[in-house]
Amino acid sequence: MGGVTEQVLLARALLSRVAEPASIPVWDAVRKRGAVRVAAEVCRLAEATRLDDTESFTPEQQELAKATAARVDGADPGADLEIAARHGVHLVVPESAEWPHFTLSALEAAGVRRLRTWNAGKRDIAEYGEPIPPLSLWVRGGGDLATLGTQSVGIVGSRASTPYGSHVAGDLAAGLARREFTVVSGGAHGIDAAAHRGALAVGAPTVVVSAGGLDRPYPVSNAALFDRAAAQGLLVSESPPGCAPRRHRFLTRNRLIAAFSTGTVVVEAAARSGAMNTAGHAQRLGRPVMAVPGPVTSTMSAGCHVLLANSDAPATLVTSVRDVVQVIGRIGDEAADESRVPKRGTTLQQALDELDPATRLVFDAMPARRAVRPDELVRVTGLPLPTVLGALPDLETRGLVVADGAGHRLAPSDRNAAEH
Template sequence: MTVTRQDDVRAAIASLLRIGEPGDGLLKRLVDGIGPVAAHSIIVAVGRGETTARGAVQSLAATGTEAAEHGQMTEAIDRWAVRAGETETSGNDLDLIARIGGRLVIPDDDEWPRMLDDLGPAAPLGLWVRGAASLNTVLSRAVAVVGARAASNYGTKCASDLAWDLASRGITVVSGGAFGIDAAAHRAAIAREAPTVAFMAGGVDRFYPAANAELFDQILATGAIVSETAPGMTPMRHRFLLRNRLIAASSQASVIVEAGWRSGALNTARHALELSRQVAAFPGSVYSASSTGAHKLVREHEAELVTCSDDVIALMDDGAPAHFSATAAAGASENGDRPSSFDPREALDEREKICLNALTVSKPLDVGTIASRAGLTIAEALSSLSALDLAGLAERRDTGWVKLHKSRS
């Protein structure tokens, strides 16, 4: 069988997904700079003792690779090299995923969901996928429905009704496959015979929680189970939190149905806000601890209060990013004018996009913090912030810079 360059890229990304942790910005920076095959080769060479991490960084610097300028790159390569050695003896993840009817979806594939690219330096290198649904199709119009694991009967009813109504209108329900609100949303979409997508914190070959195995089997029939972590990897707290950014990025709106003061669903809402996605919350009883987090989002004007699918759909249609809409992506009119739904983010260069992703909606950040988050110099960050300000995507406040939830008209 002939091995193509595409096969080499896919194999390299498969290994890198096991070598690195989800959302590893340094690994993404290296891959963006030299490509997945070269990045993997360097890490493996260090792991075999053929070179040192310091020597590898010096070689990268000599070729003008920007990733080599990061002060923690040497330490990171050493860390990845340890896992690279383990990867070489653990078997082929591509073979394993094929045996269970799954696949690895990478950015070069037609199935790749382009909305995840908004994560910038935190975008995944690839996604392990099981299920009948094509990601780019089912996520073209999607809503995340998330909330408490220990959900009340009221919360479960709200989630079920919302997911049923959204599914009946051709909108994909996205969630995390957990107990409570997540499971209620998935089950309602399945009952409506509509696709639903579950993002997992562990490998797609190991359903978690195991008690929801029957639910996951039902999701596979028409939807998809997706994970950034390699097959066999176990869910861990930090992986749940990082998984939440994928739920937020894949959806036009994130709806918090029921969430306590420290609920993980609030983390999903935070990611959605940082991506300038719509965030909504269902009201609960003022006496219910399960709704304190949702009420906090509404009180601090970070979420819109909603009570039904019509409210959510109205939010979705209010300034949605272009890659969620086929009509917006159709391009300019016949006379060459920009479409009325033109997204100003499309005109940004790479550094400006990275800088935008480093900003938050709710907390002003100083330039030094923004530069560190984005992996830019102070001068580059200032230049990018000026461009974002002119585009109406960011604004300087007394204590720093914030991302604007909607661009200024």
Template sequence: MSDDILLARAFLNRVAEPACVPLWKLVRDVGPVEAVRMIRAERVVDEVAQATAGRRLTADPEADLEAAARHGLRLVVPESDEWPHFAMSALEQAALERLHEWEHGQKTQSPSGEPIPPLALWVTGPADLASLGVRSVGIVGARSATRYGEQVAMDLAHGLTRRGFAVVSGGAYGIDAAAHRGALAAGGTTVLISAGGLDSPYPPSHAGLYERAAATGLVVSESPPGSTPQRRRFLTRNRLIATLATGTVVVEASLRSGASNTAGHCRRIQRPLMAVPGPVTSPVSAGCHALINADVQPARLITGVADVLALIGSSSDVPIGDPAHEVSADDLRARLDLLDDVSRSVFDGFRAGRAVSCDELAVSSGVSTLDVIRSLPALQLAGLVEGDDGRFRIARAVPRGSRRAGVGSK
């Protein structure tokens, strides 16, 4: 792949908002390098001229690539070996259908996001982007998630990761974060797809989560460095979650939500869609119930890992590794390093040989009871803590010599 193509893709990635139908058509017709020449020379159809007018003179691909290098990012383009061609094939097909509609007069861009493949992706992390879509699962849901929803998301992510699936989500509060942490606690691969530039994680408090995802998995964005998250970018980002996952599970969602938007993208590209039921009184489960009860393309009802495997994997899939083996001191440090600071503080509050209540643990760890309750699922999924009738203790698999506070501290 030539530098000219990389620079052209960087320019195209900056000059218009993601999922721009007429710009994608132009690049498809003439290629990226010629498309850039035509835009700069103002020799394009009106729709492309309007989409690129605001940034045509200011887009600076060299500056974007330099900024990416400073932040450890790389630009992956369709001409490179790392491009996920298999995953993108369904989106390509949907894009061709949309292009047919466009050419027959339906030229209003949907505010919910168009099924148009990205022109390039900004990426960091060591995992194999090209293989995504083969054995990966999207787990999405409400930002204002309940404890039930977060627990389900973590359980699903943990169990599926141990069966060799990559977990794809959007890095937001609530269900997204729980899914990423469940995958990380299992020592597997998680793919975080951001709506903004990767030089500034969003939300800022999830910077540590971005770092942990990038350490073993991938962090991906369609937006170049310096781009701020905007509502439209969240909605267009959601089509990438649907595309890069073999199938997607909605854990909790209101009737009008980002997770429901992701479900719409799954349906458009014919990806398997699943949803977790919740209490009938819970507004954050109303969207899941609507997806399950839909007259057309209903979501498959999911109650656990086996249901997901029955649809996109195999019920004979065997977990990777044996969770019963004893945890070494090095393994303990590694597991704790995957957790957030609050969860590590909670672990440090345990005393060997004693089962304690959440209130007692709050006192000994110096965090609130609510933070203790939120942290315990991650510690349990990491195999570090076990529960017993409302009380909790350090897991028996953790060796006594490593159970002192501070083993995993930084």
């Protein structure tokens, strides 16, 4: 733990149990006096509240007690740490070397700005979740939390995604993961799951930011996906073991997805949705927001179109891995992409010789004269869907196939070669 004392761990574990994530009074108190002193103070205030002895409370103590007193009785931070350890989970705190200071710097600045308005009397808690840094993070997996956010991408969208949306999310995630972007999402059904699986399919890490305790994967049906994500990347939550995901916890969780991501891509989203909430957090943090257009008749793409049409801060329209790299990539990334496209004079056979066996199998299954969707390629090749989704962006960036609204088709020169 890099010299972090047990006293600090217990204090921050207690605060994560008794306070909701993104609590302004608790975060402000910890900034001023440190976690150990605030944890002890919270316990004293809870006892005074239980005895109805609150007349001597200062306004700050009143707010602190209001945010924490109801859950102090029965809180056992030592037990929380033990239960977490049994599930392969450990608590990361700002005092440790593992804390992602760089990643959370924008959220820290936003929290300071919000604190000014709070102290000026604006005490209404925002329904969308306050932009306050976490007090601590419960983490499972072997990924590097400290460097998360230096090159990462949030991919979010509807739980009730369409085949189009799931395909695009998996396609983007696999292609970006191949370019060493860490894919961040929320572990839900639909777009989130497709994004995580796209990254995992190419052997890359992915980060799941959960709204509940990591001992209880939510949704339960994605438990195997969570295990794979922990094996190759990280599971992260503000909530201690046993905490159930609630609506407001999803909304506050979304600020972490935005903070952990260099930029956020919304693939499919209703006009009012969690993905739109994540995009709003990203905009408040000054992070790029991108959106994938969809059919004008689809309610699942309505949110994307709202983001693109926003006259004040429009999202960037993206349709490919290259589009996303142009927005959030490092200098030279686009040139690296170009280097993978067959140069004039490079033969088709030379390009195919560079493919791994699975990607070559997908290419060989491409029809000569029409576009094909991933599910058809699965039937023809016998490969799992994640493998197919991982191969398509590689073929696309090599200039061997192109994407269109119907799926993928051979690039013109390769179509001609296939016909002769």
